[in-house]
């Protein structure tokens with residue numbers, strides 16, 4: 389029989405036609421392939437979050453094959469000799485097996501844990517990039533809100549994850565979670581006994597957390613991340629101002645092939661870094677902690693870093709028991725335990741305030757415009773200072789979450805550490821606000837100087853009259869307009885720096901210097917139409 393020769397040159401086109409005849413996807417696909425994405429290193433932060441999430445899904449699936457989510461008591465007889473013969477939960481025993489007896493199990497556990505740490509770090513730094521560059525402004529407020537939800541769901545993913553192995557550290561975390569739940573007025577007791585199926589620790593919490601951790605949370609994260617990225621697609625990415633870039637266009641690389649290939653490489657790099665971390669740096673060595681028993685709490689129990697700020701707020705909270713005077717359930721009045729404020733009320737505030745921020749800022753600025761161009765942090769000093777203030781607040785809490793370890797290592801009294809944390813929490817954020825604000829103004833001043841006199845060249849010349857002077861190179865017209873002149877610092881932003889008369893003393897009345905940079909001519913266009921996509925020249 390004569391074999392038909394396959395023409396490799398026309399094969400892809402033919403195959404494409406066959407698919408198109410059946411599915412009719414060419415037009416929408418062309419739209420996606422031709423999409424243009426602007427480029428900047430800071431736009432990679434969201435991608436690091438995305439790629440470490442993919443690593444979490446892959447490694448988590450592997451772990452699920454071997455992990456046994458059960459509090460049934462067993463006697464360990466695996467290959468880790470020091471714990472042989474010890475009574476423990478099946479969950480802990482299977483985590484030990486994963487670490488010592490499943491081939492590749494330990495590196496998978498460590499990759500999963502490192503990926504979780506990288507994921508949360510990437511989310512936070514990505515969020516800071518969005519905040520400091522004003523990428524949350526109209527029309528991207530919805531994505532900012534979805535992002536805030538992603539942070540808290542990621543937080544819960546981490547917490548439920550490191551609770552699963554049922555070692556002494558994860559049990560300590562669960563004990564704190566039950567105390568937090570119990571502290572909620574009116575519904576606390578009911579909520580705790582519903583979740584733990586009776587009193588702490590109960591016998592069901594690990595199987596419940598397992599379903600939440602491997603099914604519910606990943607599904608919600610996946611759905612929200614899909615919407616998040618669909619919005620980035622739909623609204624088109626913001627871009628830094630530059631030659632040819634305006635509020636109504638977007639200049640960058642086509643989705644296919646350059647952008648896609650770059651992203652594939654970047655995914656490999658992120659996965660590779662996580663694998664190297666997992667291969668060389670030990671994380672969560674549960675065999676050293678031992679099985680959880682309700683009566684055991686080891687010293688220096690630290691949660692993962694992204695949970696430490698709540699541990700810190702709990703440690704700094706004064707032991708104020710507030711009696712609200714209403715004798716609910718008999719007795720002498722209902723007492724709200726101190727843990728309620730730093731672990732329920734504070735996270736509540738930390739969730740709602742940032743979510744509302746884009747609307748608060750827009751309102752204070754009376755700004756209803758569409759913004760597709762990013763801002764340099766120095767050009768909006770109040771916002772930048774507010775962001776730094778929030779970061780410092782967070783860092784003081786994180787450090788206070790490890791105050792026992794710091795006290796132990798540096799031989800400081802733990803009480804002194806607690807007081808340092810309390811005072812630091814009140815004093816440092818406003819101080820950093822002020823310092824940041826001044827730095828921003830200084831940088832603006834420097835910009836004005838460069839704008840007026842050009843760049844310093846370091847070349848010293850002598851004039852015929854004997855005078856020495858430095859040669860300044862004037863700016864090109866592009867730079868004059870785009871890089872140095874900055875934006876008008878919106879006058880109304882000053883209101884943020886003086887939230888009320890009571891805060892005025894803290895923040896000082898912040899007057900914009902009269903000669904502040906003037907808008908270089910990118911007036912945001914009201915209700916901007918579809919942005920034109922332009923491929924960057926290479």
Ligand code: HEM
Pocket residue numbers: 430431432433434435437438441511512514515518523524528531532533534535536538539542613616617620624625626627
């Ligand atoms: C699971 C967590 C997250 C993932 C996987 C993720 C992923 C991404 C990616 C890949 C982008 C486009 C590239 C970039 O600008 O970096 C992006 C943009 C964006 N993200 Fe996220 N993100 C996450 C969390 C957050 C959080 C916590 C916030 C803020 C609270 C946020 C707000 C935004 C906004 C406003 C944009 C549009 C930025 C622009 O057009 O300049 N995201 N996100």
Ligand code: HEM
Pocket residue numbers: 441444445447448449451452455482483486497498500501504507542545546548549550551552553601602606609671672
């Ligand atoms: C954003 C998503 C996720 C985060 C932040 C996260 C985080 C964590 C963390 C920190 C641990 C403790 C690891 C250790 O013992 O050192 C853990 C354990 C675990 N995770 Fe995840 N995880 C995520 C998604 C997933 C997914 C999608 C699955 C399954 C499909 C999964 C399955 C597991 C299992 C079975 C364990 C227990 C394994 C063990 O340590 O013995 N995780 N997770």
